[in-house]
Amino acid sequence: MATVVALTGFTAAACGTAVAAPSQSRGHAANYLYTSIGEFDSAAKPLLGRSDIGGVQVVVPWGMLEKEKNRYDFSAVDQVVRQVEAQHKKVFIQLQDRFFAPPTRLPQYLLTDPEYAGGAAPELNVDGPVPGPPGAVAAQWNKNVQNRFQHLLKALAQRFDGRVTGVNLPESSVSVDTAKDKTHFSCDAYFNAELENAAYAKKVFKASTVVQYINFWPCGWGDDNGYMKKSFEFAKKHGVGVGGPDLLPYNKPHMNNAYRYLNQYRGQLGTVAMAVQEPDFNYTSPVTGKPYTRQDFVDFANDYLGADIIFWATSSPWLHQGTGK
Numbered sequence: 206m207a208t209v210v211a212l213t214g215f216t217a218a219a220c221g222t223a224v225a226a227p228s229q230s231r232g233h234a235a236n237y238l239y240t241s242i243g244e245f246d247s248a249a250k251p252l253l254g255r256s257d258i259g260g261v262q263v264v265v266p267w268g269m270l271e272k273e274k275n276r277y278d279f280s281a282v283d284q285v286v287r288q289v290e291a292q293h294k295k296v297f298i299q300l301q302d303r304f305f306a307p308p309t310r311l312p313q314y315l316l317t318d319p320e321y322a323g324g325a326a327p328e329l330n331v332d333g334p335v336p337g338p339p340g341a342v343a344a345q346w347n348k349n350v351q352n353r354f355q356h357l358l359k360a361l362a363q364r365f366d367g368r369v370t371g372v373n374l375p376e377s378s379v380s381v382d383t384a385k386d387k388t389h390f391s392c393d394a395y396f397n398a399e400l401e402n403a404a405y406a407k408k409v410f411k412a413s414t415v416v417q418y419i420n421f422w423p424c425g426w427g428d429d430n431g432y433m434k435k436s437f438e439f440a441k442k443h444g445v446g447v448g449g450p451d452l453l454p455y456n457k458p459h460m461n462n463a464y465r466y467l468n469q470y471r472g473q474l475g476t477v478a479m480a481v482q483e484p485d486f487n488y489t490s491p492v493t494g495k496p497y498t499r500q501d502f503v504d505f506a507n508d509y510l511g512a513d514i515i516f517w518a519t520s521s522p523w524l525h526q527g528t529g530k
Contacts, residue, residue, distance in 0.1 A: 260295030471511030
C-alpha cells in the first residue's frame with residue numbers, strides 16, 4: 206500500500222481541491238474483511254460469521270501460486286474458498302505482484318532467468334514520515350514477464366471463475382528506483398501493461414468481477430500525464446471495476462488523483478471497491494481535525510465515491526466491539 210501524506214486541521218475546501226456536493230448514493234457498500242492469505246485462519250475466519258460481513262478479500266502473492274514455472278499450486282486458495290463457501294459468504298482474490306518491503310514474493314525463475322531481465326524493479330519506500338526498506342514490483346512492461354502473469358490469470362480463471370465473487374489487481378502507484386533499475390522501466394510502458402493485464406483478466410474471468418485498483422500513476426500528479434482519465438475511460442469501456450487500497454475521506458493527495466474520478470464516473474463503472482487498511486486508522490480527517498471514524502469512512506465511500514464494497518482490515522476497531530447485527 207502506498208503511503209500518503211496526512212492532513213490535519215483543514216476543511217475539505219481548504220485542501221486545495223474542489224469538492225463536488227455528494228451525489229446520492231446508489232446504495233450502502235457491503236462490508237467485507239481484508240487479510241493476507243497467511244493470516245486468514247487467525248484474523249479473518251473468526252469474524253466471518255458476523256451477519257454484517259458479506260465476505261473477505263484475500264491478498265495472495267504471485268510466488269505462492271507458481272513456485273516453479275508452469276507448476277501452479279492453488280491449494281491454499283482452494284482451502285480459503287471452501288471455508289468461506291461453507292459460511293455462505295463471498296471471496297475476492299487480490300493477486301499481488303508488488304511488495305512494499307522484502308522479500309520479493311515472485312516466482313524464483315522470474316528473478317533468475319535472463320529471459321526476464323531481472324523480473325522485478327526495485328521500489329523506493331520513502332513516502333512516509335520514516336523511510337522504509339525498499340520493495341519491488343514485477344516488471345510487467347517486460348513482455349516475457351507480462352506473458353507469465355497472464356498465464357497465471359488464465360490458470361486462476363480456469364479454477365475459480367464464477368466460484369469467487371471477484372479478482373482484483375493491485376494498486377497502480379509505483380515508485381521505481383530508476384537509478385538501480387535494470388528492467389528498462391518507463392511510465393508509458395508500465396501504464397500500458399497495467400491496462401493490458403486488466404483487459405486480459407476481464408477476458409478470462411467471464412463470471413467473476415474484475416477490479417483494477419487505481420490510486421496514483423507515476424510520472425504525473427493530478428493527472429498531468431492524462432493516465433488517470435485514460436484509465437477510467439478504459440474501465441468504463443471494458444466493464445472493469447475500480448477501487449483503491451486506501452479509503453481516506455477528503456485526503457488531498459487522493460482527492461487530486463483517483464477520488465475525483467471515482468466521483469465523476471460514479472454509476473458508469475463496474476464494481477467500486479475501496480479498502481480500509483491498517484495504516485488508514487492513523488490518519489486525521491482534514492474536515493474534523495480528528496482521527497477518522499467508521500462513519501467517516503462509510504459516508505465518504507457511499508456518498509462521494511459510490512462504493513459497492515468496503516474491504517475492512519481485520520484490526521478495524523468496530524469489528525471487535527460486538528458480534529454483528
